[in-house]
Amino acid sequence: MKIVIIGNGMVGYKFCEKLLAKKGTGTAELVVFGEEMRPAYDRVHLSEYFAGKSADELTLAPAAWYADNGITLHLGDPVQSIDRVHQTVHSFKGITEHYDYLVLATGSAAFVPPIPGVEKQGVFIYRTIEDLEMMTDYARHAKKGAVIGGGLLGLEAAKAMLDLGITDTQVIEFAPRLMPRQIDDAGSHTLRTKLEALGLHIRTNTNTTAILGDEHITAMQFADDSTIEVDMLVISAGIKPRDELAKLCGLETGHRGGIVVNDQLSTNDPHIFAIGECALHKGMIYGLVAPGYEMADVVAANLCGGSKSFTGFDMSTKLKLIGVDVASFGDPFINAHEGRSITWEDTHKGVYKRINVSPDGKHLLGGILVGDADQYNMLLQTCKNKVVLPPNPEDVILGARGGAADSGAGVTSLPDDALICSCESITKLDICQAVSEKGCETVDAIKKCTKAGTGCGGCVPMVKDLVNHTLKANGKYVRNVLCEHFAYSRQELFDLVKVHDLKSYEAVLDKLGKGDGCETCKPAVASIIASLWNEMILQKGNATAQDSNDRYLANIQKGGTYSVVPRIPGGEITPEKLIVIGQVAVKYNLYTKITGGQRIDLFGAHVSDLPLIWEELIAAGFESGHAYGKALRTVKSCVGSTWCRFGLHDSVSYAIRIEERYRGLRAPHKLKSAVSGCIRECAEAQSKDFGIIATEKGWNLYVCGNGGSKPQHALLLATDIDSDTCIQYIDRFLMFYIKTADPLTRTATWLNKMEGGINYLRNVVVNDSLGIAAQLEAEMQLLVDNYKCEWKEVVDNPELRKRFNHFVNAPAEKDPSVQFQPMREQKRAAEWK
Amino acid sequence: MLTLEQTMTWFTACRVEDVPENGGVCVKYKDEQIALFHFTRRGAWYATQNECPHRQQMALSRGMIGSQDEEPKVACPFHKKTFSLQSGKCLSGDDYVIKTYPVKVEDGFVYIGMEE
Numbered sequence: 049m050k051i052v053i054i055g056n057g058m059v060g061y062k063f064c065e066k067l068l069a070k071k072g073t074g075t076a077e078l079v080v081f082g083e084e085m086r087p088a089y090d091r092v093h094l095s096e097y098f099a100g101k102s103a104d105e106l107t108l109a110p111a112a113w114y115a116d117n118g119i120t121l122h123l124g125d126p127v128q129s130i131d132r133v134h135q136t137v138h139s140f141k142g143i144t145e146h147y148d149y150l151v152l153a154t155g156s157a158a159f160v161p162p163i164p165g166v167e168k169q170g171v172f173i174y175r176t177i178e179d180l181e182m183m184t185d186y187a188r189h190a191k192k193g194a195v196i197g198g199g200l201l202g203l204e205a206a207k208a209m210l211d212l213g214i215t216d217t218q219v220i221e222f223a224p225r226l227m228p229r230q231i232d233d234a235g236s237h238t239l240r241t242k243l244e245a246l247g248l249h250i251r252t253n254t255n256t257t258a259i260l261g262d263e264h265i266t267a268m269q270f271a272d273d274s275t276i277e278v279d280m281l282v283i284s285a286g287i288k289p290r291d292e293l294a295k296l297c298g299l300e301t302g303h304r305g306g307i308v309v310n311d312q313l314s315t316n317d318p319h320i321f322a323i324g325e326c327a328l329h330k331g332m333i334y335g336l337v338a339p340g341y342e343m344a345d346v347v348a349a350n351l352c353g354g355s356k357s358f359t360g361f362d363m364s365t366k367l368k369l370i371g372v373d374v375a376s377f378g379d380p381f382i383n384a385h386e387g388r389s390i391t392w393e394d395t396h397k398g399v400y401k402r403i404n405v406s407p408d409g410k411h412l413l414g415g416i417l418v419g420d421a422d423q424y425n426m427l428l429q430t431c432k433n434k435v436v437l438p439p440n441p442e443d444v445i446l447g448a449r450g451g452a453a454d455s456g457a458g459v460t461s462l463p464d465d466a467l468i469c470s471c472e473s474i475t476k477l478d479i480c481q482a483v484s485e486k487g488c489e490t491v492d493a494i495k496k497c498t499k500a501g502t503g504c505g506g507c508v509p510m511v512k513d514l515v516n517h518t519l520k521a522n523g524k525y526v527r528n529v530l531c532e533h534f535a536y537s538r539q540e541l542f543d544l545v546k547v548h549d550l551k552s553y554e555a556v557l558d559k560l561g562k563g564d565g566c567e568t569c570k571p572a573v574a575s576i577i578a579s580l581w582n583e584m585i586l587q588k589g590n591a592t593a594q595d596s597n598d599r600y601l602a603n604i605q606k607g608g609t610y611s612v613v614p615r616i617p618g619g620e621i622t623p624e625k626l627i628v629i630g631q632v633a634v635k636y637n638l639y640t641k642i643t644g645g646q647r648i649d650l651f652g653a654h655v656s657d658l659p660l661i662w663e664e665l666i667a668a669g670f671e672s673g674h675a676y677g678k679a680l681r682t683v684k685s686c687v688g689s690t691w692c693r694f695g696l697h698d699s700v701s702y703a704i705r706i707e708e709r710y711r712g713l714r715a716p717h718k719l720k721s722a723v724s725g726c727i728r729e730c731a732e733a734q735s736k737d738f739g740i741i742a743t744e745k746g747w748n749l750y751v752c753g754n755g756g757s758k759p760q761h762a763l764l765l766a767t768d769i770d771s772d773t774c775i776q777y778i779d780r781f782l783m784f785y786i787k788t789a790d791p792l793t794r795t796a797t798w799l800n801k802m803e804g805g806i807n808y809l810r811n812v813v814v815n816d817s818l819g820i821a822a823q824l825e826a827e828m829q830l831l832v833d834n835y836k837c838e839w840k841e842v843v844d845n846p847e848l849r850k851r852f853n854h855f856v857n858a859p860a861e862k863d864p865s866v867q868f869q870p871m872r873e874q875k876r877a878a879e880w881k
Numbered sequence: 882m883l884t885l886e887q888t889m890t891w892f893t894a895c896r897v898e899d900v901p902e903n904g905g906v907c908v909k910y911k912d913e914q915i916a917l918f919h920f921t922r923r924g925a926w927y928a929t930q931n932e933c934p935h936r937q938q939m940a941l942s943r944g945m946i947g948s949q950d951e952e953p954k955v956a957c958p959f960h961k962k963t964f965s966l967q968s969g970k971c972l973s974g975d976d977y978v979i980k981t982y983p984v985k986v987e988d989g990f991v992y993i994g995m996e997e
Contacts, residue, residue: 069951072925496974502960532949554903554922564922566947567956567963592904596943596958604958608939856895856906856917863907865914865932865939880936 056082059324165259378414619646688725
């Protein structure tokens, strides 16, 4: 397939880039014709050329990039005609190219009003690097400047004039105000006042009738017959689409210019597309780069067999014009019957803000910010996502005034010198400073800048919280999305996966995400799927979306061997089963150790031995202990009333009941539990995600504790409840946690971030304040009913067993790089470097 | 291209169906271990050294694959260091570079190209 692209501007370039990304090099032949001598450059930041940026720095990709990717690039060679019958284009230098598809990205030219004298020397347009070079030369002899056009481009041009050293510059606008398309009268007035304070002269309501002078411009004349002296003029009064070629070959164009396209950006010839500023979509020319890029993406996707539509584009913008913030979003001008407007003005500082609110006061429809646009992103998100406004909508531009400050917990309560990443010795202050002072706004940026989270990775969720919190404290709006592939929080994704009934990672990515996924979203989504349906995690293509431990149903250890932990509910085990564990350990040469959770861990197993080991364990009545999963691990117990002279209830039997109920339950993070038979608390239940302590009258239930890097005691949720009620509360608590927590967030951290804390949680779980208790119980029951030992399923399934080999082409061989060293009559993994 | 063909030996790694979709396997070639990935989502195959240079662990074939921006990558299961499957460069801020190998598929068999 051969695709010819006419135009090597920003949008034409982006099209090449998108097509390569989707199709790969070499599958489609790309030929590009550009009129200018340079490869595509960043026209949006053209004025930075005057501020010292070189033409090379503005270049989007060097000529070598096109060659490396197999793209033929003809520069300085505009296409002269298109032959639609034979599907060929003919260029200025005489090249004739056949095309299967033709993409017109011809952009726009400056609109020059027909004023007598526009041809004189010293009159410029402001469009290309060549224009800038000519302006720079001429400006050396100029003292009095003028710009026709008080819109976005006109003010950019005025900035360029100031940068060129022409401080005496006038802006001449035909309309009654500056930036008439983006802002209202009052906003325009504020902008004007600020620009005048910077030394610009501004004339609105002014119609230029003549440009005076002999060869060179010397003055301008206006409709009221007044004149001003000018020796350099830039015309920046708007754009007109470059549709000459399209007209010439009979493509449909609009009355006021622009190549007519449909939602697929196809012209009336199905082999020809038009994108960017030359395209007229539903009567609209999009004069910004972002919608142009979106159009490029749509055409690239469709040419690669996709089906994507262009359905219009949000024209919200925020820019800095000559040092003054100007932003408009949503619908900046509404009529009285569509809603009401709230405006706020500070004439001293030169700040104007307007928000348009729906008639019921619930939603933000649009607005304008001049002089201070810090709230732009937050307001834009509020507007686009239809976030419900606070009872006093003015709070969104003025901030909450008076009332209680929000109570902080979690990362906010940590002192500045708290060690967050112990691998790299990074403190809370280091991270907050990287966010505030070095502009790191993502976990990845923090990793690159401070190295925090690059060691074991255990601190990454806390780093994320700190980044978000610091950004919030700096007034930036934060949406807690999973990663670059999913624009949803885990909680949102959980609900969406359920609603759409999705059961594989690939299906979730296709329906709700983009790109190819990564090591962040894969395990998070796999966990959501497991928490929703509790199906075998290695089937439906989900094996490769699991984190390594889940993929091999064992914990990877130093050297690449695995450890095996059979479930021993409540820590109770028969002598016969103990003997089997010992026999298996001897047979497969494994190191054995008692774990902190009253189980036995067998280390040093080769990946290919895992199914054999489990076959023997399962035959002896064991099942998986899920020590490898973000899942329920163990329910520890003290011996309780069956033997202990202080015991109030049979804590072992209750621990076994709890462990067998929740075994295999997957959650955002691991879950630990314990049951103590009396207040002496030998099982340490108050350090668990949920812990139960016997009382004279029943059980006390504690939740959201953990050991680990930041130990936290569990909090009392309910007192003196019977065994069934306790399980009912745990069902609700766990399911509420599973549905709402962020990825890799333990229950303690989840509670710390919860507004209202334990009182809110108690209301939800015990008092059913949200009316979801029955639903939570039903959802948990489904998971309990679907439980199967996943190791038994692997052992019984030859297809699954096949994946447990080190070499795909030598299944009988073990990894020769595995090394052990002897230690205290057993062995250990060789130390890594 | 001619010189490339002369010095490249293609050896048979496995059948297409031996490699899980969107995942990897480890291939033995003489004394070397090579991680082979079937990036089904992109319709692409990639091969790299199996050893993660961070702690010299033979583990990359067991890592999760995915993309960062448009760059295909693999994350080591040990400490989640990520590497480009195209250039071999480390994408998580370290200076490591891993070896990559060309892959071709013919008649249901996967071949990896080794420079001799």
